[in-house]
Amino acid sequence: MVGHPESWGAVNPNSERLLDKAIDKGYSLRQDAFGMTGYYQSWEKNFAKKWNFKRPIIMEGGWIIAPGKHRYWTDPSGKYREGHDEDVRKGEFDLSAEAHVNMMDFRAGGETESWFKSFDLVQRFTAEGGYRVYPDQIKLPQDIRSGAAALISHRWQNMGWGYLPNNIPQWNYKYKVAFALLDASGNVKKIFIDHQSEPSVWLKGAGVNYNLKVKIDLPAGIYSWAVAIVDTTKDSKPAIQLALNEELTPQGWTKLSVIRVK
Structure with a gap:
């Protein structure tokens, strides 16, 4: 819509250049015509594809704003039957998956009511959409001398079709994987941040491996390893919920194995 007075018809020759300039400044993408195949066409699909995993995309359906509106x-696709909202919702959902959207817009009014008639799709988005990041492999030292160096190997996966947009200018890569050593009371005694870890590159079906060298300079005793994605601009506190079932500490860390420091 940037530089374009209309939302239909031929694409304005300046649209892509002006949109790219806006996105470079930090804007993300939002399309309010998912499922409206006369509006969301090849140009829009290709533009979304160009920015996949570089900027988040927000999906909004256009046909069902309020009942009977x-x-x-009459959609050109010919796939929607009169009186069958579920046909439209399925069309919107499929296009959202194709575009790897990070968010689907379930707003107030008849639109929300309509989505809950297709609640299986809402549940699918909850399970499949956006980002669902978690470590599927972590190798940690279990027994070490105080002051010795150790190697932490870890691999991360994303179950969602979207991505964790750590690369947007507003966030500026502030979210990083961190490992902590907790004492018997659960207090954080040491944090090791893996600055090489980059959540925005974790895409569905492709695990990413990292190796982090650390120095265990703590007094002798028994400690627990813990992991989190932390906000490096806010005292390295856990900030992103992981797709794990394990119980979190009050500070937001996921406890792992025990380590004995001699």
Whole structure:
């Protein structure tokens, strides 16, 4: 819409250049015509594809804003039956998956009611959409002398079709993987941040491996390893919820194995 007075018809020759300039300044992408195949066409699909995993995309459906407002069964696709909201929702969902959207817009009014008639799709987005990041492999030292160096190997996966947008200018790569050593009371005694870890590159179906060298300079005793994605601009506190079932510490860390420092 930047530089374009209309939302239909031929694409304005300046649209892509002006949109790219806006996105470079930090804007993300939002399309309010998912499922409206007369509006969301090849140009829009290709533009979204160009920015996949570089900027988040927000999906909003256009046909069902309020009951009876739009004649969605006239859509050029010919896939929507009159009186069957679920046809539209399935079309919107499929296009959202294709575009790797990070968010789907379930707003107030008849639109929300309509989505809950297709609650299986809401549940699918909860399970499949956006980002769902977690470590599927972590190798940690279990027994070490105080002051010795150790190697932490870890691999990260993303179950979602979207991505964790750590690369947007507003966030400026502030989220990083960190490992902590906790004492018997659960207090954080040491934090090791892996600055090489980059959540925005974790994409579905492709695990990413890292190796972090650390120095265990703590007094002798028994400690627990813990992991989190922390906000490096806020005292390295856990900030991103991991797709794990394990119980978190009050500070937001996921406890792992025990280590004995001699």
